[in-house]
Amino acid sequence: MTPHQIAEVLDRPHSRALLARDITRLSYVAADGTPRCVPIAFTWNGREVVCCTTRNAPKLVSLRRDPAVALTVDTEVHPPKILLLRGRVELDDVDGIPEEYLQMNGSYDMSEEQRVAWETEVRSLYDGMVRLVITPTWAKLIDFETTLPSAVEELVRQRAERQPA
Structure with a gap:
């Protein structure tokens, strides 16, 4: 896909709503060669998806070896809205707590007192983190209104071809 095509997909209203959510599922190839898919908090900065993880996270070994x-x-309602992205991750080791980490976890329902306690705990636990910065190289929105999974699109075409004219 071209950058323009990716931007067009990501600028759709459903895509913008999905990019404002809290959790994505990150898929990569683990060190043992098997696939992994893990939920992880994220934020969208308008160009990149940013996730944060601990410096000792096992996924970092795999992502350094293969950054794809x-x-x-996605949503949990019918019809679902699904944003699929592919890209390469860049790892950015940061001293202290990345601002994105505080931002992405700021959307959880917490009282001000809970928020202060949570941030104090985070700052006492982590001396640094690794930012996972993903620039999309491919994007697809499936909204079941204007777009469908490619296999379903194929079935719709085949059905139309079978219909008498």
């Missing part, structure tokens, strides 16, 4: 990733952000 896929992401899924």
